[in-house]
């Protein structure tokens with residue numbers, strides 16, 4: 593099967609600071625890849641290369657066989673820092689990125705995705721009336737509403753409390769069962785990576801390279817306490833020097 597995302601020998605530095613040092617990675621359509629690595633190694637920079645916000649100094653990033661030259665609407669970034677517009681209601685936020693000129697159709701799509709992420713009844717609410725977890729749902733709904741092929745997630749749940757983050761992981765898995773997206777997740781949380789991903793890529797310290805790759809064969813729902821997953825966790829932590 594052709595790769596959805598194909599990274600070949602990608603290198604990126606900032607002035608004299610080498611950050612990404614030759615990354616090769618092929619991600620299959622519908623695959624969920626988590627990327628973990630030491631603090632400051634270059635995870636976000638790698639994600640920006642994939643999403644077209646930065647360009648490699650050498651090597652290439654291709655999506656669907658085409659070089660990535662700029663951010664495209666079929667790949668959406670969800671980051672740690674919310675990007676919900678405070679002056680718009682939930683419904684208006686969800687309608688914002690939709691290109692249809694038919695307002696009723698846009699509103700119907702917005703309401704559908706509000707429902708998908710569990711925000712039914714809050715369509716007319718403003719962001720300041722919502723909790724942190726609900727705001728994250730708005731952001732995920734807004735990303736899903738444009739029906740992207742790819743979700744790039746940079747520490748999406750790290751600003752949430754632990755219980756809400758657990759809940760959001762399950763919500764994400766449920767949504768992915770229904771709408772098959774290719775997902776790249778950057779996370780500091782090795783358990784989150786093991787719980788969610790088909791494959792965990794471990795990066796080395798900066799300038800970063802792929803140190804190792806751990807396929808996670810376990811079907812969902814997973815229990816991170818399973819001995820097989822605990823063994824993978826130990827191996828990843830070992831690779832991270834912990």
Ligand SMILES: Nc1ncnc2c1ncn2[C@@H]1O[C@H](COP(=O)(O)OP(=O)(O)OP(=O)(O)O)[C@@H](O)[C@H]1O
Nearest residue numbers: 606609611629630631632633634635636637638798
């Ligand atoms: N636009 C930029 N200009 C200059 N330096 C940058 C830029 N973006 C990132 N860097 C540098 O690149 C290095 C890697 O940063 P990056 O944010 O990619 O790491 P990270 O692994 O995501 O970090 P963290 O684990 O803290 O989230 C850092 O030393 C950072 O200062």
